[in-house]
Amino acid sequence: GQNIDQPTEMTATEGAIVQINCTYQTSGFNGLFWYQQHAGEAPTFLSYNVLDGLEEKGRFSSFLSRSKGYSYLLLKELQMKDSASYLCAVREEAGGSYIPTFGRGTSLIVHP
Amino acid sequence: KAGVTQTPRYLIKTRGQQVTLSCSPISGHRSVSWYQQTPGQGLQFLFEYFSETQRNKGNFPGRFSGRQFSNSRSEMNVSTLELGDSALYLCASSLAQGAGDTQYFGPGTRLTVL
Numbered sequence: 001g002q003n004i005d006q007p008t009e010m011t012a013t014e015g016a017i018v019q020i021n022c023t024y025q026t027s028g029f030n031g032l033f034w035y036q037q038h039a040g041e042a043p044t045f046l047s048y049n050v051l052d053g054l055e056e057k058g059r060f061s062s063f064l065s066r067s068k069g070y071s072y073l074l075l076k077e078l079q080m081k082d083s084a085s086y087l088c089a090v091r092e093e094a095g096g097s098y099i100p101t102f103g104r105g106t107s108l109i110v111h112p
Numbered sequence: 113k114a115g116v117t118q119t120p121r122y123l124i125k126t127r128g129q130q131v132t133l134s135c136s137p138i139s140g141h142r143s144v145s146w147y148q149q150t151p152g153q154g155l156q157f158l159f160e161y162f163s164e165t166q167r168n169k170g171n172f173p174g175r176f177s178g179r180q181f182s183n184s185r186s187e188m189n190v191s192t193l194e195l196g197d198s199a200l201y202l203c204a205s206s207l208a209q210g211a212g213d214t215q216y217f218g219p220g221t222r223l224t225v226l
Contacts, residue, residue: 042217042219043202045214048214104154105155
């Protein structure tokens with residue numbers, strides 16, 4: 001099984017930078033995903049990390065440290081539309097099967 | 113290219129009934145996963161199908177089942193509905209089953225059990 005922790009809520013100002021952390025414990029790590037979910041909508045894929053390091057994609061970047069069981073999602077130049085829930089998900093491999101487990105999500109509120 | 117579609121979008125059932133939800137993946141995608149999302153438990157993995165075979169299964173009772181057809185469309189069934197089954201059921205598709213495949217979610221089916 002897995003234990004995934006991320007902050008429940010964060011607030012930030014438009015134009016600023018925010019970092020959302022995610023820690024996890026797993027025995028068969030097979031990748032970490034970040035999703036964005038606006039209220040009333042389905043999650044949308046943001047990033048995927050399987051090796052240590054930083055993955056950059058436009059205003060969003062994601063970092064992974066497998067040895068520390070730690071990841072963060074970095075959002076730059078925040079916009080009002082970035083107000084959403086951000087889900088950290090860890091995929092675990094067990095006996096050839098891949099089981100994803102999601103964190104409870106971090107609700108990000110961006111204010112003017 | 114059309115996205116993942118789910119039908120119906122909204123459903124109201126009573127306790128003890130059964131329900132079948134449908135998911136059509138993105139054209140060319142062969143893997144379909146199902147998730148349950150509730151305010152209390154968050155997003156939880158139900159099962160994944162690939163090439164008409166269930167490949168992975170989450171920790172849900174046997175009342176939850178599914179299947180996948182040769183055209184990759186998938187259905188999930190919940191029998192003997194309980195109040196706690198009220199949730200948003202999400203389907204996600206990916207090209208194949210594997211470590212690096214991105215999943216694309218459908219809009220979900222909102223199930224209410226009375």
